[in-house]
Amino acid sequence: MLGLLAFAFLPWQRSGRAFLAGGDTALELLPAAPWLWVPLLALVASLAAGFLNRAVRAWPALVVGLAGFLVTASFIVFRNQPVDLGALVTALSLLSLTGMALSDTGIIKADRFIAGATLWVGLFLILFVMFPLVKVLRTAFGETGFSLEAFRSVLGSPAFFVLENDTTPRSEGTLALIWTAVGALGGLALSLWRRRPALAVLRNTLLAALGAGVLASLLLGFGALRNSLLLSVSVAAASTALAFAFALLGARSRAPFGPYLFLPLALAGYAVGSLASSTPTTAAYGLLFKGLGVLLGLALAGWLTRRRVTAARLLGVFSLLPIITPPFVIGFALIFLLGRQGLITHSILGLDTDALLGPLGVGIAQTLAFTPIAYLVLVGVVQSLNGTLEEAAVTLGANRWHVLKTVIWPLVRPGLANAFLLTVIESLADFGNPFIMGGSFLATEVYFAVEFNPNEASVYGTVLLALSITAFLVQQAWVGRTNFTTVTGKPTQGGVTPLPPALERSLLVLFTLWVLLVGAVYGSMLFGALVKLWGFNNTFTVEHLLNLSSGSMAVFLNTLKIAAISSVPVLLLSVVIAFLITRQKFFGRGFIELGSLLSFAVPGTVIGIGYVMALNSGFAYLTGTMIILVIAFVFRNMPVGIRSAVANLRQIDPALEEASTTLRASSVTTLLRVVMPLIRPALVSALIFAFVRAMTAISQIIFLISPDHKVVTSEILSMVERGQLGDAAALSALLVFTLAAVIALTNLLVSRLGTPVKVTS
Amino acid sequence: MTTLPAPRPTARFQASQAAPVRLEGITKRFGRNTVVNRVSLDIQPGTLVTLLGPSGCGKTTILRMIAGLETITEGQLSIDGEDVTQLSAAQRDVTMVFQSYALFPHLSVLENVAYGLRVGRHPQPLTAAEEALALVGLGGYGGRAPSQLSGGQQQRVALARALVMKPKVLLFDEPLSNLDAKLRRKMRNEIRAIQQDLGITAVYVTHDQAEALAISDVVVVMSAGNIEQVGSPEDLYRRPANAFVADFIGEANLLQATYDGQQLAFGSVTLPYTQPGAPTGNVRVLVRPEAIAFSHTGLAGRVTSGAYLGATTEYTIDTPAGEVLIAPPSEATVLPNGTDVRLSFRSNGLYILPA
Numbered sequence A: 001m002l003g004l005l006a007f008a009f010l011p012w013q014r015s016g017r018a019f020l021a022g023g024d025t026a027l028e029l030l031p032a033a034p035w036l037w038v039p040l041l042a043l044v045a046s047l048a049a050g051f052l053n054r055a056v057r058a059w060p061a062l063v064v065g066l067a068g069f070l071v072t073a074s075f076i077v078f079r080n081q082p083v084d085l086g087a088l089v090t091a092l093s094l095l096s097l098t099g100m101a102l103s104d105t106g107i108i109k110a111d112r113f114i115a116g117a118t119l120w121v122g123l124f125l126i127l128f129v130m131f132p133l134v135k136v137l138r139t140a141f142g143e144t145g146f147s148l149e150a151f152r153s154v155l156g157s158p159a160f161f162v163l164e165n166d167t168t169p170r171s172e173g174t175l176a177l178i179w180t181a182v183g184a185l186g187g188l189a190l191s192l193w194r195r196r197p198a199l200a201v202l203r204n205t206l207l208a209a210l211g212a213g214v215l216a217s218l219l220l221g222f223g224a225l226r227n228s229l230l231l232s233v234s235v236a237a238a239s240t241a242l243a244f245a246f247a248l249l250g251a252r253s254r255a256p257f258g259p260y261l262f263l264p265l266a267l268a269g270y271a272v273g274s275l276a277s278s279t280p281t282t283a284a285y286g287l288l289f290k291g292l293g294v295l296l297g298l299a300l301a302g303w304l305t306r307r308r309v310t311a312a313r314l315l316g317v318f319s320l321l322p323i324i325t326p327p328f329v330i331g332f333a334l335i336f337l338l339g340r341q342g343l344i345t346h347s348i349l350g351l352d353t354d355a356l357l358g359p360l361g362v363g364i365a366q367t368l369a370f371t372p373i374a375y376l377v378l379v380g381v382v383q384s385l386n387g388t389l390e391e392a393a394v395t396l397g398a399n400r401w402h403v404l405k406t407v408i409w410p411l412v413r414p415g416l417a418n419a420f421l422l423t424v425i426e427s428l429a430d431f432g433n434p435f436i437m438g439g440s441f442l443a444t445e446v447y448f449a450v451e452f453n454p455n456e457a458s459v460y461g462t463v464l465l466a467l468s469i470t471a472f473l474v475q476q477a478w479v480g481r482t483n484f485t486t487v488t489g490k491p492t493q494g495g496v497t498p499l500p501p502a503l504e505r506s507l508l509v510l511f512t513l514w515v516l517l518v519g520a521v522y523g524s525m526l527f528g529a530l531v532k533l534w535g536f537n538n539t540f541t542v543e544h545l546l547n548l549s550s551g552s553m554a555v556f557l558n559t560l561k562i563a564a565i566s567s568v569p570v571l572l573l574s575v576v577i578a579f580l581i582t583r584q585k586f587f588g589r590g591f592i593e594l595g596s597l598l599s600f601a602v603p604g605t606v607i608g609i610g611y612v613m614a615l616n617s618g619f620a621y622l623t624g625t626m627i628i629l630v631i632a633f634v635f636r637n638m639p640v641g642i643r644s645a646v647a648n649l650r651q652i653d654p655a656l657e658e659a660s661t662t663l664r665a666s667s668v669t670t671l672l673r674v675v676m677p678l679i680r681p682a683l684v685s686a687l688i689f690a691f692v693r694a695m696t697a698i699s700q701i702i703f704l705i706s707p708d709h710k711v712v713t714s715e716i717l718s719m720v721e722r723g724q725l726g727d728a729a730a731l732s733a734l735l736v737f738t739l740a741a742v743i744a745l746t747n748l749l750v751s752r753l754g755t756p757v758k759v760t761s
Numbered sequence B: 001m002t003t004l005p006a007p008r009p010t011a012r013f014q015a016s017q018a019a020p021v022r023l024e025g026i027t028k029r030f031g032r033n034t035v036v037n038r039v040s041l042d043i044q045p046g047t048l049v050t051l052l053g054p055s056g057c058g059k060t061t062i063l064r065m066i067a068g069l070e071t072i073t074e075g076q077l078s079i080d081g082e083d084v085t086q087l088s089a090a091q092r093d094v095t096m097v098f099q100s101y102a103l104f105p106h107l108s109v110l111e112n113v114a115y116g117l118r119v120g121r122h123p124q125p126l127t128a129a130e131e132a133l134a135l136v137g138l139g140g141y142g143g144r145a146p147s148q149l150s151g152g153q154q155q156r157v158a159l160a161r162a163l164v165m166k167p168k169v170l171l172f173d174e175p176l177s178n179l180d181a182k183l184r185r186k187m188r189n190e191i192r193a194i195q196q197d198l199g200i201t202a203v204y205v206t207h208d209q210a211e212a213l214a215i216s217d218v219v220v221v222m223s224a225g226n227i228e229q230v231g232s233p234e235d236l237y238r239r240p241a242n243a244f245v246a247d248f249i250g251e252a253n254l255l256q257a258t259y260d261g262q263q264l265a266f267g268s269v270t271l272p273y274t275q276p277g278a279p280t281g282n283v284r285v286l287v288r289p290e291a292i293a294f295s296h297t298g299l300a301g302r303v304t305s306g307a308y309l310g311a312t313t314e315y316t317i318d319t320p321a322g323e324v325l326i327a328p329p330s331e332a333t334v335l336p337n338g339t340d341v342r343l344s345f346r347s348n349g350l351y352i353l354p355a
C-alpha cells in the first residue's frame, strides 16, 4: 500500500544531492522504462492479495514479492541514477512482502516480523558494511580485472616498509638476520634444555627465530607498516600493564587514596592561582592567589582523606574519560605539555624541543587514551574472580604473593590477552593522533593517499583491515567466548582478598602519577582555552570562547543534531539484531552475527574510504549529504549497541518471552511489550552511548564531511592544523564538558527509571 | 495434612471445551542427538497426564513441542483432532506454567494475568483477569508487583495467567520444584482440584514420583527419550512393566525366585501365589517393602544396616534371594548389624516382572 503510493508520488531518482527535490516519479518514468511495470504490478497484486486467505496466497506472494524486489533492485543498480525515496520505499515494501511470504510458506520457520526484519537487516548489512568493504578491496586489486599492480607498487615502496636504510653505515638486513639466528639458537637451546620432544624443539626453534626476526625488523625498519605495528604493540603492552595495575586497585584496594592526592591537588591549586593572577596585577596579589590555590588544593585532599575515598571511586570517573574524549584531543593537549613551549618540556625541564611530539607523542597519547578502555575489560575480570578460590588457596597455606601468582594470574591471563588485542585494534585504527603529531602510519597514509591515488589508499586500507581483522579473529578465537560472560557478569560474592600492602602502596603511587598526567592533560586543555597563546602569552582571556560562538558553534550544534538523529536507528537496529541473534533460530543468522561482529574490527578509516568510494556515484550517490554522515555513524556504532543489547538480553530468562509467545503474542508484541520494557535502562544507556560516540568520532568521518556538513571533531582537527590552538582547546573543552553533562544526566535518569528490575522473576 | 482449597467461583469461570491430544511417532533431535524417540501418546480430554522420568530424559522437550516452543523433528501432533505440527506457539490454543513462573517483572499481577487477553483483544481483559485471580485464591492481589508475592503465590499467578486464556491444553513444567515440601503438597492438591473442577486437559511434567502418583489420572514413565510405561498410578506401582519402572516408582526389592504357576519359591521358602500370564521358571519378583515383615518362619537373612527414621526404621537385609530393604514400624531398639532374622511376604505385595 505504502509502496504503491510511494511508487506513484515520490520521486524515484534525484538529479542532484538533495532528496525529495522533484526528480521524476516512477509513473513519469514508466513509458521510458518498461521494466518498472514489474514492481508496479507486483505492488498492485499484493494489494489485491490482501483479500485472499493467507495459506492460498503464500506462494504467489513469494514469487511476486521476490520478482518485484529483484527487478526493482536490478533496475536501480543498472540505471545507476541516484535513488530517491520513491525507489527506496518501493524496494523495501517488496522486500517486506517477500519476508512475509517466506514466513507464510513456512520456508523460514519464524513469524512474519522476524522474516521481514531478517531480510531488512541483511540488506542493510550488505549495502552499508559489505558493499563499501568490497569496494575498497576491489579498488586495491584493480578495478578492471584482477591485478596486484597497486599492491606491488605500494608494498614495494619505502613508505610502506623498508628494512635497509642506506643512510646508516650498518646493514639492517644483516642485523635482522643475525637477530633471527640468535633467536633460533635461543629457542633451540631452551627447548633442548627443557628436554622437549623433537617436534616441539623444531616448532619452538622456528617460532623463536620468527619472533626475533619480526622484532628486529620492527625495531630496525622504517615505513608506515613498521610504525603502525610497533606503535600498536607497544601501546597495547603499556596500556594493558597499566590497566591491570589499576584494575587490581579498583577491585581490591580499600585503602584511602586521599593522602596520595595532596601533591597533585596542591599543584592544581597552584596552577589555578597562577591563571587567576595572570592578568597584570602586582606580584603580591599573584603570590596571594597562588598561595590560596595551594591551600584550597590541600584542604580538598584532606577532606577526601577524611571521607576515606578509595582509588576505586576515582577510577570509575577516569574510565569514563575516553568515552567522552576523542583520542586525538589528548594528543592535541599533549602539545601544551610536551611541545616546544610545553609545560613539561619547556617550563619544567627547560628544553627547547618538540622531539617528544612525533611517534613518541602518538604513543603517549594513545596510552593515555586507551588505558581506560583496557581497564574496563580488566576490572570486570579481576572483580569476577571468585574470592572463595583465593580463600581456599590461603587456607591451604599460600601467602599473598603466591596467591597472586598461582590463582589470580592464570585466571586473568585470557582477560589480559583480550585487553591487549582490543588495544591493538584501537591503536591501529586511531587516525587523529598520528594526524596531529605527524609520522607515517597506515591510518594516515590512507587519508593522504585517498585524493590523488585511490588505489594506493585502498591498498593501505586493505593492509590495515587485514591486520585489525587478524587481531580481532585471534581475540575471538582465544578469549571471545569466555570473555563475554566475565565482563558483563556481576562481581561474584565472596570476601575480597586484600592486596599485599607493599604492592598496594606502589600501585597507588603509580596511579597518583597517572592522575597527575591525566589531570595535566585535561587541565592544559582548559588553560589553553583560557589564555591568549599557551606558552607565549599566558594571560587570561575569554577571546577563544567568544570565537567559539561566532564560528564553530554552528558546527557544534549541527554535530549534535547528526549524532542525535543517528543514535535512534542505532538503537532500533541493535535491539532487533540482538533479538534475532540471541533468541531466534533462522537461516542467515550466522551471516548477520558475523557481519555485525566483523564491523567491530573494521578501522574507521577503512569504513571511511569505503563509503567515499562506494557511495560517491551511481545509484548510491550520497557523498556530501548529511545522510551519509548519519549512515556512517549508524553502522559504526551499531556493533557496540548490539553488544550491549545482547549482553542485556542474555540476562533475561528466555522463559519470559516464551510465556509471552504461549499467550499468543507475536514476536513484535513480545519485543515491544516484554523485552523492551525490561531492558529500558540499558536502552537509554545504549542510546546515549551511540550519541556520544558519534560526537567523538573522527576517523571514518574525516572523509565524509563536506563544507555544508562539518562535524566538531574535524573542526578541532583543522583548527589544530591552522595553529589556532586556543580555539581548538575551547571547542574541545566545550565538547568534553557537554558530553560529561549528558552522561551525568543520563545516569541520573537511568537510576530514576528504576534499574533494579529483577529480570529473571 | 489437609488443606481446603480456597472457595472458587467455578460456575462463572468456564474453561473452554476439553480437547484430546494425540502424539504420533514424535521424535526430536538436537543436531545428531536424539532426545525424544518416536513417542506416541493418546491423551483423553479432561485428564491430567504426567510425564515422569529422571532429569534429562526429554520430558520438558515433549512439553515444549506440544506448546510449539520447539519444532518437531518427525511425527505428528494433533490437538482437538486438528493437526498442529506446523503451527507456531502463538497459533496454538495451549498455555504453559513455567518452572521459573516467568512472570513479567515490569507488570503488576493483574496485568500479568491480563497480558494474553490484551494481546488477543479480549473485550474486558481486567474483569476476566480478576476472575481468574479469584479462582486461584488471589483475589485482591492484582495491584502488587510479582516480586512482592511469595513463591506459592507467584505460582498461582502463573496458573491464573495460563488458565485465563481458556486453553485447550494446559501444560505444567515442574511447577512445584521451587517450593518447599509442605507448600508443594498443598499446591499440588490445588492444581489437581482446579483441573478437575474445570475439566481441563493438562500435561504435567515432574521428576518426583510421589507428586506424579498423587496428581495424575495417567502417568507416562520415560527414560532416555523413550516411553517405558503408560498407566494409572496404581498400575505403575503394582504392575510395573519392567525393572526401570519398578525401581523408579517407590522403593523396590527385586528378588530372584522360581515360579511354577502355583507357587513362588525364594530358595527353600515357598508360598502360594498365582499371577495370570506371568512367566514361569526363574523369575524376578518385585516385592514392595511394606509387603515384607519380620517373622519367626520364612526367608532367613542377616541385618547389614539399620537406620532410625522416626515412625519407621529402615533395614537392609542380606538374603539368599538378594538384598532386601524393609521399613517396619520402629521398635524400642534398632536391631544391630549381624542380627539373624526371618522374613515373611504378603502375597498381594508381590509382582512377577514380565520376562
Ligand SMILES: Nc1ncnc2c1ncn2[C@@H]1O[C@H](COP(=O)(O)OP(=O)(O)O)[C@@H](O)[C@H]1O
Pocket (backbone or CB within 6 Å): B030, B035, B053, B054, B055, B056, B057, B058, B059, B060, B061, B062
Ligand atoms: N536446546 C537444546 N539443544 C540441545 N540439547 C538440548 C536442548 N534442550 C534440551 N536438550 C537436551 O535434551 C535432553 C532432554 O532435555 P529435557 O527435555 O530438558 O529433559 P528433562 O526435562 O526430562 O529433564 C537433555 O539431554 C538436554 O541436554
Ligand SMILES: [Mg+2]
Pocket (backbone or CB within 6 Å): B056, B059, B060, B174
Ligand atoms: Mg525439565
